[in-house]
Amino acid sequence: MSIKKITSALIAILSLGASHAQDYKQYPMWNASLPMEQRVKDLVSRLTLEEKVAQMLNAAPAVQRLGIPAYEWWNEILHGVARTPYKTTVFPQAIGMAATWDTAALKQMAYYSALEGRAINHLAVTEGKTGDRYRGLTYWTPNINIFRDPRWGRGQETYGEDPYLTGKLGAAFVRGLQGNDPKYLLAAACAKHYAVHSGPEASRHTDNFNPTPYDLWDTYLPAFRELVVNAKVAGVMCAYNAVYKQPCCGSDLLMSDILRNQWKFTGYVTSDCGGIDDFVKRHKTHKTNADASADAVMHGTDVECGNNVYRSLVDAVKTGLISEKQIDVSVKRLFTIRYRLGMFDPADKVPYGQLPMSTLEAPEHKALSLKMARESIVLLKNTGVLPLSKKLKRVAVIGPNADNRVALLGNYNGFPTRIVSVLEGIREKLGPDAEVIWQPGVGYTSDTIFTPDVENGFFRYEGQPGFEVQYFNNENLEGAAVHTGRVAAVNCFFSQGQAPAAGVSADHYSARYRSSFTAAADTTLLFQMEGDDGYRLFINDSLVANSWKGRLGVRNLKWNVQKNKTYNLVLEYRQNEDGAFMRLQKGSDRKADMQAIARQAAAADVIIYAGGISPELEGEQMWVNAKGFNGGDRTSILLPEVQTELLKQLKATGKPVIFVMLTGSAIAVPWEQQELPAILNAWYGGQSAGTAVADVLFGDYNPSGRLPVTFYKDDASLPDFKEYAMAGRTYRYYTKEVLYPFGWGLSYTRFKYAGLNLPSKITKGRAVPVSVTVTNTGDRDGEEVVQLYLSYAGIRERAPLRALKGFQRVSLKKGAAAEVKFLLKPEDLELISDAGKSYIPSGKLTISVGGGQPVAATPGFVQKTVSVQ
Missing domain, CATH: 3.40.50.1700 (Glycoside hydrolase family 3 C-terminal domain)
Incomplete structure (x- = not known):
């Protein structure tokens, strides 16, 4: 065949490929005028089994023959858009926002954060980077676990210890983040970690908890119910731990009975990252990845984050562990979310679909x-x-x-x-x-x-100050370096998604730093290493510090040296995800002289x-x-x-x-x-x-x-x-005296409560109006958080000492008064039986309203005891 004929044939083949590449636009899945349900059904029907399973991983690949772009489900927005290489607005940590007791502000915060996230996502779409982590619109937040113990380090991510407050704040966040468009989500929130999860961190992958039915329904589930049933949260993340000897992501009670059947949740569920792997390796409730994956999917876990364990679902279907129809259920849920986010519609048809990067850190x-x-x-x-x-x-x-x-x-x-x-x-x-x-x-x-030295030139590589650095596109320094360069010091900080050098991956890379130093005297040198992920430090080929598989934190190393002797230093760093931080400094310890400071x-x-x-x-x-x-x-x-x-x-x-x-x-x-x-x-x-x-x-x-x-x-x-x-x-x-009670907070002014009005008798099943007059009696303008608590007397079964059932933030000028109104719904009057069932008891109910709990430490509250019939 002549060169001319070969060229003509290639052109014809390429033209045919281009034609076929556009054929998918004719499919119902791309027709924006059709109902979403029909479009999703059409899309899923066109996927192979292998393609379906791949879409159930957090890093879902593109399906080019259908025009489906790659998508990374994992993103974070706890108190502002997190872990991006861009500058974003950072609000107070979640526990701090909870201390505002301000649902309106929290809703606005979530809305503003979602706008910033939309701008980042629009840029990712424009650049063809929808498969990059922390650029999507599915955010794995809020954390609505109950902060039951102050020792839990992740309690800072929550809205505190009270189910009612947590539920109301979490619902406000969800409504702000997801927006109010009747067709499209502004962004997708995710209630986590479902459920009975609040430390300890060290054993979270192996723990099994057996809460009583009372505690389960009274404390651990109410906030999740509020977000699922009332706020219509788009997603739920199941926790690492097991409950009643079943991993949460494969729990009959939590996932099948309560979430899907009782609460009628139709959104998507993701595992926590590595959670399905735990079924086999840590909980040891399942023998193989295929067993674990099939069980998790049948319990409604649609996305597996972390270790690609769900790839075994292909074999699970072929061996009869699970049907392809069950796989379809999960895949349809996932694409329903993506359709609701407008990912398959023209950007100009989707609200907020074309927000500019100037949205980030807007003045408001x-x-x-x-x-x-x-x-x-x-x-x-x-x-x-x-x-x-x-x-x-x-x-x-x-x-x-x-x-x-x-x-x-x-x-x-x-x-x-x-x-x-x-x-x-x-x-x-x-x-x-x-x-x-x-x-x-x-x-x-x-x-x-630790005080770092300021001297320059202590570390030298091949006669010049600084270090040689080699980067590898894997976590284990394997193969050839993809980039070699020099740095003046080991002091690197890279945001998530930011590559450290040309040709280097933004995640899951490793680095090797080489240098040497010559001792000026016989002495002991002090080095400090700090950062994230793992490291190994060698001096003269001896491994002197090793945290390769653990998080680095801050560690000090003392090393004895001899005058005029040269020491070769190699520092190896393993970057996992969520950005990179590694610093090595020589310095000295300084003991504080407290008397001199004073x-x-x-x-x-x-x-x-x-x-x-x-x-x-x-x-x-x-x-x-x-x-x-x-x-x-x-x-x-x-x-x-x-x-x-x-x-x-x-x-x-x-x-x-x-x-x-x-x-x-x-x-x-x-x-x-x-x-x-x-x-x-x-x-x-x-x-x-x-x-x-x-x-x-x-x-x-x-x-x-x-x-x-x-x-x-x-x-x-x-x-x-x-x-x-x-x-x-x-x-x-808690029955003992505390240092500062829940709900506590002082002001530079004073507030007086009077005129508590409510019915003297309450009929079960009817809403209860409550009002109180609050007066600023001080000499400054101020804001008060008016709190309403309920307490039953003479209950035979378990009941809280008191329980928050209403709160409002009010602003009052000095000398001004306001009538604050509440409407207690029938469910606000409910208690939980020992069997975990809700009921409204007959008898005496005390309703208290004030600037805190009705305890001796909180003066000025007003209360009345009424009869419930």
Whole structure:
């Protein structure tokens, strides 16, 4: 055949291929005028079994012959769009947003975050990167697990310990994120982790919990029901742990009976990442991946995240473990979500389908972040020292959180253009005429602080300062390096989705750093390694530090050296996912001189101590080598002893000491409560946390945050961490005195309650109107969170001591009054029987309304006892 004929044939074949490539546009699946259900059915009917199974993985590949783009289901938006290479608005951590008790603000926050996510997704569509992680529109949040124990490191991701508050806040988030368009979702929320899941982190893959039917329905399920039944959440994530000896993703009770049958959930379910793998390897309830996968799908788990275990579903169908029709059920659910997100319709037909990247960090988004940071701050104690005068000439700002921006971001976070630390917020508030004395003082848990050396040229590679770095597109340094270069130091930080160099993958890569150093004297050198994922450090070919399979955290290494001897250093780093952070520094330990710190601070008019803890110490399954912390959880709820010791030295100066506490959970501060004049809890307050703290400290904002968790007095107050019975836990079942009760929060003004109106008799099955008059009797404008609690007397079966059943945030000018109205629905009056059934008891019911729980620590509440018939 001649060259001319061959060329003509190739052109004909290519033309035919191009023609066929467009044929799919004629299929009903692409016809936007048809009902979604019909389109989804048509699409699924055209997929092979292998293609269907591939769509059930979190990283679903493209099906080019049908024009279906690749899609990555995994994305995060806990308190703003997270883990992208772009700058996004970061709101307070979830527990901080819970402290606002502001459903309207939370709904708006979710809406703004979804808009930013839409802009990122539109860019991904434009660039053909819909298969990249953290660019999709299915967000695996909110975390509505009940924060039953303050030691749980991931409690910061939740809305606190109360099922009612969690449900209402979670529902507001879902409605804001998913939007209100009748046809399309703005984004898809996902309620996690279903269910009975709240630590410990170290054993989450193997734990089996057996809650009583009462605790299951009274505590662990109500928030999920609220989101599924009432807020119509698009997705649910099943938890790692087992319940009643069945892994949650394969639970007869949780998945089949309750979620799909009782609650009629039609959305999609994803496993937690690696959760199906746990069936075989950790729970050992299934022998093979095919057994595990088939069982999970038959229980309604549509997406497997993590290890591609669902690929075994092809064999499971062929061997009769599961039918292809059952596979179709899951695939239809998944494509229904994608259709509802507008992924198969022209962008100009989909609301928000073409948002520009200028949507990110829009002025109104940043303003809301500041508003919520202000509202989240809880004034725990104030003897009158606050608010401070802005005319102060000298202020000392001390503490490990004073200038720590990492602590403000929490976990599951994005990265904004600017983060205002507590120190920076105070400096901006006081202006250039005031002197601000500052130093970290001590570490979180130790009085010894690592100080990096500033000398240049200590590390040298082939005679030049710095390191050689090689990158590999796998996690095990296998094969040839895809990029080789030089860096001045090992100090890398890359956001999720950001590749470290040309040709290097954004995830699942490894790096090898090479350098050497020559000792100037016989001495001991101190090196500090910190970062994420795994590492290995070799000196002169000896493996001296190894955390290849675990998270790095922060680790120090001492190494003896001889004068004039040269040492070769190799650092190997394994990047898994969610960005990269690796730093190696030479330096020295400096032991804090607390008396010297106090003498320096004594020159100020007032001392502001910014301490507490940090997401560097608590979070998801992390490696931490510090007293009081383990695996991401805490072993003690007490403020670390070293911080209390420094606070004692600062108090001894005779100057007022204000304690600004940053934390993701409750901290026991018995000495501080007794001895310090003012304490405020600022959580992990997001990008504007420092501004918000300064606004509260200096009276430009009247604090209005309320605790979403109980602050207990000490460790002895807590039951065993792994005990999931609710007896002795949370304000609903804890009978002893606490440090600060759930719902607690002070103001710079005072509120009076009067005129509680409600029927004297309540008829079962009817709604109950309740109203109360709230008056601001102080001399400042302020916001109050009006809280309504119910308590039954003489109940034979189990019942909460009291239970929150209503709340409203109201703003009142000084001297102003407002009538606040509630409408209790019949289900608000229900209790749970020992058998797990809901019922409304007859007898006496006490309804209390006030600025907190009806306990001695909360003055001013009003209440009435009525008869239920």
